[in-house]
Amino acid sequence: MKVYRLLPTLFILASALSACSGEAYPAPTATLAPPTATPMPPTATPVPPSATPVPPTATPIPPTATAVPEPTQPSLGVGEIADFKVTQDGDFLVIAFTFGGTPGDYNANHILIDADQSAKTGFQVGEIGAEFLFENAGIFSYNGDGKSWSWNEVQAPELEFEPGSNSVSWKILRATLGLDKVQAADFIAQLVNKNWDAVGTTPKLTVEFK
Numbered sequence: 001m002k003v004y005r006l007l008p009t010l011f012i013l014a015s016a017l018s019a020c021s022g023e024a025y026p027a028p029t030a031t032l033a034p035p036t037a038t039p040m041p042p043t044a045t046p047v048p049p050s051a052t053p054v055p056p057t058a059t060p061i062p063p064t065a066t067a068v069p070e071p072t073q074p075s076l077g078v079g080e081i082a083d084f085k086v087t088q089d090g091d092f093l094v095i096a097f098t099f100g101g102t103p104g105d106y107n108a109n110h111i112l113i114d115a116d117q118s119a120k121t122g123f124q125v126g127e128i129g130a131e132f133l134f135e136n137a138g139i140f141s142y143n144g145d146g147k148s149w150s151w152n153e154v155q156a157p158e159l160e161f162e163p164g165s166n167s168v169s170w171k172i173l174r175a176t177l178g179l180d181k182v183q184a185a186d187f188i189a190q191l192v193n194k195n196w197d198a199v200g201t202t203p204k205l206t207v208e209f210k
Helices: 002-022
Strands: 081-089 092-099 106-114 123-125 128-130 132-135 138-142 151-154 160-163 167-173 184-193 205-208
Touching: 081 184, 081 205, 092 106, 092 184, 128 184
Parallel strands: none
Antiparallel strands: 081 092, 092 167, 106 128, 106 132, 106 184, 123 128, 132 138, 138 151, 160 167, 184 205
């Protein structure tokens, strides 16, 4: 019969299919590539230096200026006068000068005052006619003929006389000499040596009063 002929064939096919279905196949051997690392941005923002540069606290000191020496006044010789001046201190006059040598070189320090600014009146000396004379701590008024040495002492208890080692000064009320009634007067300073000779006579100094 045809049925019996088909059985062996079917049996062979079934065996073949069974063998195929039971064969094991190896797993895929492809190696997986590692994940690509994406560069990560820095997590910390760079911090700028926290310390601000501090300027120097000490103020630069300028170079010390070299002191310029004051001109040295030449030494005065015996019989020489310098710094002769007359200044007004309220109602008073202050008269002063410096001199060369020592006080022992002189018998007297003189100030001659022309109160009316006329050389025709008073004792004639230099360019003036002096009505008054200061001789050390004394004051005198003139009573001669213009050439003779003739003086009367004037009482002036308020007179201040200050001799020094190389200077001398006087302070007196203007009114004592009548100088409170005039606008100006002329003055001369003079040194008198040990022989009573006049030395170191200055030119006249004109002083205007305030």
